[in-house]
Amino acid sequence: xxxxxxxxxxxxxxxxxxxxxxxxxxxxxxxxxxxxxxxxxxxxxxxxxxxxxxxxxxxxxxxxxxxxxxxxxxxxx
Numbered sequence: 001x002x003x004x005x006x007x008x009x010x011x012x013x014x015x016x017x018x019x020x021x022x023x024x025x026x027x028x029x030x031x032x033x034x035x036x037x038x039x040x041x042x043x044x045x046x047x048x049x050x051x052x053x054x055x056x057x058x059x060x061x062x063x064x065x066x067x068x069x070x071x072x073x074x075x076x077x
Contacts, residue, residue: 022059
């Protein structure tokens with residue numbers, strides 16, 4: 001497994017964890033349905049968040065490029 005594969009796998013695990021936490025928090029507030037169907041179609045950078053990414057991560061707020069950049073900054077400073 002290459003370093004890139006490890007980075008992507010770790011990023012996906014982090015995103016799945018974050019999405020799970022968001023679902024639990026929404027369920028506690030009684031808003032689970034709205035969390036799954038709402039959210040931006042565009043990242044703060046202006047790039048459209050793809051349908052495939054939104055399907056995989058319904059609560060995502062970032063395009064894949066911004067998420068990858070943020071993750072690398074978090075890891076490597």
